[in-house]
Amino acid sequence: MTRGADLERVRHEGKRVRTASMDVRALSSLLGVPRVGFVIPKYKHSGVDRNRLKRRLRELIRVDVLSELPPMDLVFKVLPVAYTRNFDTLRAEVLQAVRKIAR
Incomplete structure (x- = not known):
C-alpha cells in the first residue's frame, strides 16, 4: 500500500478520539x-502559521509520545482553533488523545 492509501485507511477505519482542537484517528499498524501523520488544513492561515503548528506537533510526538506508542498508525487532523493554542495546551491535548486511544 502507498503512504496516501495508508492515511486514508486510518482516516476511514480508525478509532476516533476528539479533543478541543484536533481529531485523532488510530489503527493498529501492519508494519509493527x-x-x-498530520493533516493540517490552511483555514485561511499563512504557510508560516501552518508550518509552525506542524513543527510543534511533530516535536510533541517525538518527545512525549513516540517512544511509548505500541505499533499503530495515528493521524492527527487539526481544527481551526489549533492555530491559537500555545505549546502547553497542545501538549495536554495530544497526551489526552493518546491516553484515550491506548485504552
Whole structure:
C-alpha cells in the first residue's frame, strides 16, 4: 500500500478520539512500528502559521509520545482553533488523545 492509501485507511477505519482542537484517528499498524501523520488544513492561515503548528506537533510526538506508542498508525487532523493554542495546551491535548486511544 502507498503512504496516501495508508492515511486514508486510518482516516476511514480508525478509532476516533476528539479533543478541543484536533481529531485523532488510530489503527493498529501492519508494519509493527508506530507511525504518525498530520493533516493540517490552511483555514485561511499563512504557510508560516501552518508550518509552525506542524513543527510543534511533530516535536510533541517525538518527545512525549513516540517512544511509548505500541505499533499503530495515528493521524492527527487539526481544527481551526489549533492555530491559537500555545505549546502547553497542545501538549495536554495530544497526551489526552493518546491516553484515550491506548485504552
